[in-house]
Amino acid sequence: MLSFTLRKLATLVGTMLGIAALTFLITNVAPGDPARLVAGPNATEDMVETIRVANGLDKPLPEQFIIYMSGLLRGDLGTSIVTTRPVIDELLRYAPATIELVLVAMALGIFVGVPLGMLSAVYRNSWFDHLTRIFSISGVALPAFWFGILLQLFFAVQMGWLPVSGRLPLVARPPEPITHLLLVDALLRGQFSLFWTALSHIILPAVVLSFPCLASILRVNRAEMVEVLQSDHVVAARAHGLSSRRIVALYALKNAMLPTLAMIGLRFGWMLGSTVLVETVFDWPGIGLYAVSSALSSDFKPVIGVTLLIGFFFIIANTIVDLAYAWIDPRLRNA
Amino acid sequence: MKKNLVLAAMAAALLSGTLMTSPASAFERTDNGEIIVFAGRQAIPVLDPHVRYDWSTRMIQQAVYDALVKYEGDPAEIKPWLAESWETSEDGKTWTFKLVENAKFHNGDPVNAEAVRYSFERGLKLNKGVAWMLKDFLAPEGITVVDDYTVQFELKAPYAPFLSFMPWWFIVNPEQVKANEVDGDYGEKWLTENAAGSGPFKLGRWEPNVLYEIEAVADYWKGWPQGENRPAGVIYRIIREPSAQRASLQRGEVDIVEGLTSDDYVQIANTPGIEIQNHKGMTTFGIKFNTQQGPTADINLRKAIAYALDYDALIQIYNGAASLQTSPLPDAMRGHIDVPDIPRQDMAKAKEYLAKSQYPDGGITLPYVHVAGLEEARRIGLVLLENLKELNINVEITPEQWPNMVANGSRVETSPAMTSVYVTPISTDPDAVAYQYHKNSWGQYYAMAFYDNPEVAGMIDKARASTDWDERADLYAKIQTQIVADQPEVFGMLQNRRWAHRDYLEGFKFSPVRFTGEVDLYPLWIDAE
Numbered sequence: 001m002l003s004f005t006l007r008k009l010a011t012l013v014g015t016m017l018g019i020a021a022l023t024f025l026i027t028n029v030a031p032g033d034p035a036r037l038v039a040g041p042n043a044t045e046d047m048v049e050t051i052r053v054a055n056g057l058d059k060p061l062p063e064q065f066i067i068y069m070s071g072l073l074r075g076d077l078g079t080s081i082v083t084t085r086p087v088i089d090e091l092l093r094y095a096p097a098t099i100e101l102v103l104v105a106m107a108l109g110i111f112v113g114v115p116l117g118m119l120s121a122v123y124r125n126s127w128f129d130h131l132t133r134i135f136s137i138s139g140v141a142l143p144a145f146w147f148g149i150l151l152q153l154f155f156a157v158q159m160g161w162l163p164v165s166g167r168l169p170l171v172a173r174p175p176e177p178i179t180h181l182l183l184v185d186a187l188l189r190g191q192f193s194l195f196w197t198a199l200s201h202i203i204l205p206a207v208v209l210s211f212p213c214l215a216s217i218l219r220v221n222r223a224e225m226v227e228v229l230q231s232d233h234v235v236a237a238r239a240h241g242l243s244s245r246r247i248v249a250l251y252a253l254k255n256a257m258l259p260t261l262a263m264i265g266l267r268f269g270w271m272l273g274s275t276v277l278v279e280t281v282f283d284w285p286g287i288g289l290y291a292v293s294s295a296l297s298s299d300f301k302p303v304i305g306v307t308l309l310i311g312f313f314f315i316i317a318n319t320i321v322d323l324a325y326a327w328i329d330p331r332l333r334n335a
Numbered sequence: 336m337k338k339n340l341v342l343a344a345m346a347a348a349l350l351s352g353t354l355m356t357s358p359a360s361a362f363e364r365t366d367n368g369e370i371i372v373f374a375g376r377q378a379i380p381v382l383d384p385h386v387r388y389d390w391s392t393r394m395i396q397q398a399v400y401d402a403l404v405k406y407e408g409d410p411a412e413i414k415p416w417l418a419e420s421w422e423t424s425e426d427g428k429t430w431t432f433k434l435v436e437n438a439k440f441h442n443g444d445p446v447n448a449e450a451v452r453y454s455f456e457r458g459l460k461l462n463k464g465v466a467w468m469l470k471d472f473l474a475p476e477g478i479t480v481v482d483d484y485t486v487q488f489e490l491k492a493p494y495a496p497f498l499s500f501m502p503w504w505f506i507v508n509p510e511q512v513k514a515n516e517v518d519g520d521y522g523e524k525w526l527t528e529n530a531a532g533s534g535p536f537k538l539g540r541w542e543p544n545v546l547y548e549i550e551a552v553a554d555y556w557k558g559w560p561q562g563e564n565r566p567a568g569v570i571y572r573i574i575r576e577p578s579a580q581r582a583s584l585q586r587g588e589v590d591i592v593e594g595l596t597s598d599d600y601v602q603i604a605n606t607p608g609i610e611i612q613n614h615k616g617m618t619t620f621g622i623k624f625n626t627q628q629g630p631t632a633d634i635n636l637r638k639a640i641a642y643a644l645d646y647d648a649l650i651q652i653y654n655g656a657a658s659l660q661t662s663p664l665p666d667a668m669r670g671h672i673d674v675p676d677i678p679r680q681d682m683a684k685a686k687e688y689l690a691k692s693q694y695p696d697g698g699i700t701l702p703y704v705h706v707a708g709l710e711e712a713r714r715i716g717l718v719l720l721e722n723l724k725e726l727n728i729n730v731e732i733t734p735e736q737w738p739n740m741v742a743n744g745s746r747v748e749t750s751p752a753m754t755s756v757y758v759t760p761i762s763t764d765p766d767a768v769a770y771q772y773h774k775n776s777w778g779q780y781y782a783m784a785f786y787d788n789p790e791v792a793g794m795i796d797k798a799r800a801s802t803d804w805d806e807r808a809d810l811y812a813k814i815q816t817q818i819v820a821d822q823p824e825v826f827g828m829l830q831n832r833r834w835a836h837r838d839y840l841e842g843f844k845f846s847p848v849r850f851t852g853e854v855d856l857y858p859l860w861i862d863a864e
Contacts, residue, residue, distance in 0.1 A: 030739075032736065032741070033738065036745070040387070042779070047462050051463070083380040084381060084527055149576070152579060153582060164582045165574060170546060170572060170588075171365060171370065283545075283579065285544045
């Protein structure tokens with residue numbers, strides 16, 4: 001187990017450095033002068049130079065790269081040229097909103113996707129199966145921003161059931177932070193009405209974010225279940241007279257979960273990336289929105305910071321999936 | 336058991352969708368009164384009045400800070416504010432401002448001459464944001480405190496537009512700023528998300544990228560125009576998508592929005608309870624030619640293109656909420672004239688000019704660059720594409736991200752043949768636009784044409800140094816006529832400024848000199864009846 005952890009840790013550090021180097025290069029080859037943008041449309045050349053020098057942009061690119069990477073090794077992600085604040089502070093400010101959104105979306109994906117996949121496998125080729133197939137194909141195919149706007153128009157404007165955007169109503173004060181996840185904090189502080197309000201705000205963005213993930217979990221789970229339900233051990237279990245419910249829920253599902261888990265791990269990272277679109281549509285103040293606004297103003301360090309953070313969570317999620325694999329399939333433990 | 340849990344979770348998810356519907360609240364009420372909610376697309380990363388300005392930033396700066404004078408009304412006029420009066424010496428180099436004596440900062444400190452001196456010194460020394468307006472004409476040493484409530488500016492050279500920039504130099508409280516200084520940074524770090532002003536509002540909640548709240552100062556030294564009806568505060572809320580802005584307004588989650596699409600404004604106008612503000616602004620739209628390099632260096636080709644464009648289509652694209660430019664200077668600017676013979680569509684003339692150019696038969700392809708995502712600019716490109724087909728000129732419509740467009744436009748070699756550019760002047764003084772056609776402006780996005788006419792530049796220099804308005808007006812008339820004759824760009828249209836708000840929002844006062852989405856929050860109030 002120790003060597004497993006150490007191996008994972010080394011991969012983590014190596015991958016993170018790789019991501020940082022790559023993103024640094026990509027963002028810096030892109031044309032556009034962030035100092036000029038920050039200085040404003042009328043700024044004179046010497047005013048632009050002041051900003052350039054203050055942010056180290058006057059140095060040659062290789063030198064900037066070395067400065068950035070050595071800072072990174074000390075845990076310093078640099079300073080945003082637009083907001084003039086350390087990127088790490090800003091990430092800490094925005095990450096909880098994204099994490100909360102992704103967790104809720106993930107929960108939706110798993111708790112709706114897995115049972116639906118299971119049921120459509122059990123009732124294969126029935127009307128239910130066809131219905132879920134349409135559902136899952138549209139889930140993978142629908143563009144998030146379009147789907148988001150559609151849901152806003154229907155549920156918020158037409159029906160007036162849910163708020164259009166944001167994380168809380170304007171005059172509501174967030175609960176005293178404990179975990180910085182509003183839903184959790186509201187529960188821990190016993191502020192139940194605030195919890196419901198926060199929940200009503202998170203539903204639409206979480207649904208939009210989870211839809212493609214839910215759809216792929218559903219499809220993978222269905223396909224696996226179909227295969228497992230035809231396998232010898234299930235036939236044997238049926239021959240032993242075990243109840244159908246027991247066979248499906250206990251024996252078949254567990255075996256069908258391996259590829260589903262891999263899909264969940266993959267989709268977690270994908271979801272973090274998708275927050276860029278979903279957070280923009282719903283004005284969800286997370287790292288996706290932060291990345292978009294930074295990229296639009298050629299503010300590179302926050303972009304690298306966000307990429308690193310997403311990469312970090314991606315790797316962590318996949319590590320957890322690896323562990324879960326080992327838990328579900330004992331053959332993998334010593335592999 | 337597992338399945339039951341799943342079912343329970345699903346049921347909870349569905350139920351939550353139907354049960355937790357909060358009724359649409361018209362405006363936010365608090366114990367102190369009504370809060371006006373303004374939705375805009377643009378965040379406020381840095382509030383420091385001497386470091387950054389754009390429309391959203393300046394809207395809040397104007398609310399929490401005061402300046403010596405303030406722009407109000409349409410046409411915009413400079414009104415006394417912290418300064419009750421001012422005078423200028425005959426040579427136009429010395430400006431003396433007499434301050435009101437009852438103004439105080441939010442912490443109770445008086446707004447005196449020293450605060451004014453410190454604020455201007457700070458702005459000049461930081462050399463950011465507003466500094467460009469005055470730095471060539473004013474040194475920090477040129478500002479003197481005559482007495483507690485009199486301050487004097489000694490300019491290096493006469494500079495007629497001086498007063499027109501004063502509304503954008505906000506006064507900060509030196510005591511508060513100095514107390515929060517880190518390593519001699521003039522309190523720059525602190526003022527990023529804090530304020531030290533004397534304006535009608537003070538800062539409330541500050542949640543970057545989400546909302547910015549300002550609270551009304553009950554005993555504001557200048558009083559409130561709406562008296563007892565003044566709001567308790569304003570929340571400026573970031574809603575980036577026009578569709579979400581529209582939905583929020585219709586649902587009553589916000590009281591006023593700035594960023595709807597042209598079509599949205601038309602559609603929403605008929606909604607009961609919603610009013611549209613539609614005013615002629617100062618933002619010009621032009622198609623800048625690269626006048627130094629490539630085919631568009633040929634004036635006859637530029638003229639041919641200018642005569643080929645269907646100008647009425649520009650207005651149609653904005654659903655009528657725009658008016659054609661009749662001069663490089665917007666209509667609301669002092670000294671504006673309607674330049675005779677400014678090109679309008681005339682294909683005969685267009686062909687005549689083309690015949691005189693180096694490309695008598697056309698047969699060339701010209702890029703038309705616009706900011707990616709600006710739908711109207713793209714549609715204008717399509718109009719141009721259609722019109723220039725008749726001249727056998729092909730147009731390549733190229734969307735470009737704003738930072739890249741600025742970068743390309745900063746050098747002659749990389750500036751495209753045609754770039755669509757919106758420009759908003761910062762003051763009502765004609766110099767604010769005229770100087771864009773001065774060679775000293777090369778490298779800026781609004782000077783992408785790299786226009787070079789020494790005669791015009793000479794007149795611009797002369798006009799900005801003159802203290803005699805009649806002489807200046809005369810010079811600006813000539814400048815406008817000559818620029819149109821040289822056709823460094825297609826002079827397009829002035830896009831109207833529009834806002835949509837609930838009908839109970841009162842006190843909206845438009846002034847063309849404000850930036851695109853900017854609203855004066857001071858006179859607003861809610862008619863709760």
